[in-house]
Amino acid sequence: MKRVLVVDDDEMNLKVARFILEQNGYAVITASSGMECLSILKNIFVDLILLDVEMPIMSGIRTLENIRRQEELHSIPVMFLTADAYTDTVMAAGRLNVAGYIKKPYLFDDFLERVEKVIHQND
Numbered sequence: 001m002k003r004v005l006v007v008d009d010d011e012m013n014l015k016v017a018r019f020i021l022e023q024n025g026y027a028v029i030t031a032s033s034g035m036e037c038l039s040i041l042k043n044i045f046v047d048l049i050l051l052d053v054e055m056p057i058m059s060g061i062r063t064l065e066n067i068r069r070q071e072e073l074h075s076i077p078v079m080f081l082t083a084d085a086y087t088d089t090v091m092a093a094g095r096l097n098v099a100g101y102i103k104k105p106y107l108f109d110d111f112l113e114r115v116e117k118v119i120h121q122n123d
Contacts, residue, residue, distance in 0.1 A: 002119050003027045003045065007037040007063065008052040008081055013104065017050060017081075020111055034058030038066055041073055048119045050102065053082040064096045077118050 004026050006017045014030045021028045029044060031037040035058055037051070049067070053060040060080055067073045077099040099118045102111055 001025065001027045002047040003029065004048045004050060004115070004119070005029045005031065005037065005040060005044075005046040006050045006081075007031045007034065007055075007060070008050075009033060009055045010052070013052070013081065013106075016106055017111070020106065020108055021115070024112055024116075026115075034060065034063030034066070037063055041067065041070075041076075046076060048099075048115065049076055049078045050081050050115070051078055053080050061096070064098070068096055077121070079114065079118060 004021055006014055006021070006028060007030075008014050008017070009032050011032070014032070018028045018030060029040060029046065031040055034055055037049070051060045051063060055063075060082075064078055067076065067078065079100045079102055080098055081102050081104060083104045100114055102114050
């Protein structure tokens with residue numbers, strides 16, 4: 001079973017993502033901050049990280065920078081969860097090798113299609 005870590009400071013977004021993923025056979029781990037995400041990744045391997053861009057204290061960009069600096073984590077695919085389409089975010093994402101974006105609010109079919117495309121890319 002593929003394991004997905006969903007990181008978002010909005011509890012409803014976490015619940016919706018968990019519901020969609022679990023209904024389709026994924027094991028889901030959630031975190032409500034960048035710091036919690038990094039802590040989880042010290043102990044648990046995941047196949048994909050869905051990471052909110054706009055979070056307090058540590059943004060998704062900063063969290064991803066931390067992930068990419070760690071040899072054992074840098075190859076995990078990461079997709080941004082965002083309503084943000086600002087050019088600087090897109091440029092930062094490209095620099096950090098983001099696998100894609102999922103736009104909020106989530107559309108069930110689009111969300112699942114994007115996740116499955118990335119998670120099964122190397123099967």
